[in-house]
Amino acid sequence: MIEIIGVRFRNAGKIYFFDPAGEKIEKGEHVIVETARGVEYGMVVLGNKFVEEEKVIQPLKPVIRKATPEDDKKEEENKEKEKKAFEICLEKIQKHGLEMKLIDTEYTFDNNKVLFYFTADGRIDFRELVKDLAAVFRTRIELRQIGVRDETKALGGYSICGRPLCCSTYLSDFVPVSIKMAKEQNLSLNPTKISGVCGRLMCCLKNEEETYEYLNSKLPEIGDRVTTIDGLKGEVQSVFVLRQKVKVIVEINDEKEIREYHVDDLKFKKKFRKEHVKLDDELKALEELERQEGKSKFDD
Incomplete structure (x- = not known):
């Protein structure tokens, strides 16, 4: 230990x-x-x-x-320096006409380095900018390009749930999030409904992934053939994951009727559908992109 x-x-x-x-x-x-x-x-x-x-x-x-109290005071002074450094860097960016958005500035405690975090659509040649900044601050300068998730984490804000953003309040690391998670939770696949302030899939989709995977593993698929507790055979019309209820189309006296059953009152054979494999293949590239975006550059 x-x-x-x-x-x-x-x-x-x-x-x-x-x-x-x-x-x-x-x-x-x-x-x-x-x-x-x-x-x-x-x-x-x-x-x-x-x-x-x-x-x-x-x-x-x-x-x-x-x-010590002296250390606390120095940290406060560094925070004030960061505000001034931010303004100076903005002026220099405009002077050089660079297509970049400055997000945050950070001094190391010993003032041996100043870090400037920015976003940009592509690669930026900021060598002249670094020279200008080094002449002003007379210390090591580091410009670090970050992604949209890191930008949102730094700026903060509120999500559609009305609560402060998870990434800016308690998430230490970004985790890979995929469309598959939204599908597993029966959420609308409309991008505007499942995307966060950053424009990426909402991090909270990961929160209940294990629960939904477990609950879905106990349910039949829509279209599956099932046998009910009362001996009727039918086809699954819809499922309610959290309630573990299933609506089944059964045939009684040559007439079709929709009845609702608890999953424990049904007999069926779970299938591994080909479309699941297809979905995984289609999302493979997206998940890899999300993994790359999930690597925060703030704490490197």
């Missing part, structure tokens, strides 16, 4: 593990740690905890110290 703490550097960002170095550190406290980007100021979201060694990538870097 190894003792760790979990630290987050951005709202809803990834959680990184560090060695508490023998200190008792509570959730909500701030710490100074060394990362691949330099010395950083982060918030502890997971206090001292022992976990199995194979569950974390080692060696863990030790916490340099708990944040």
Whole structure:
């Protein structure tokens, strides 16, 4: 077992593990740690905890110290610097006539680097822009192109459910989301109904995927032949996944009638339909694209 703490550097960002170095550190406290980007100021979201060694990538870097009042003040100053840096970068982008949209600016705690996050439709030659920015800030400059999901995560907002966006409140990582999930949940496949603010499929489609897969595995397909508890044979007209109910067209005295049954009151043989294979093939490229978009560049 190894003792760790979990630290987050951005709202809803990834959680990184560090060695508490023998200190008792509570959730909500701030710490100074060394990362691949330099010395950083982060918030502890997971206090001292022992976990199995194979569950974390080692060696863990030790916490340099708990944040002092001076560290807190410096972090506030950095936030003010980021606002000014954002405005300066906007001016430089306009000066060079670059087709790019500046999204966010970030100073490392030790001021050794300034990162500028932007979106653009294609590749941007920003070498001259970097030179201008380096002359102004006299430190290392990094421009990082991000996707639409990262943009939405940074800007925040509200979804069609009326709640703050999942990605900007609690999602640490983007997960692959596919049309297949919407189909599994019997949702409208109208893009405007299942797309988020970013224009991509809503992340929340993933939330109930396992539940719907399990419930659907117990149900017949529309068009399947079934035998009812009262001995009637019929064809499935529709299914209600959450209620586990099935509407069946049965024939009684040469007349067709629609009756509703609980799935436990039906006998049927589940089929693996060819169209399922076709659907998977059609969505393969889309899912790969979603996986690529799901790799956040904010926390690299």
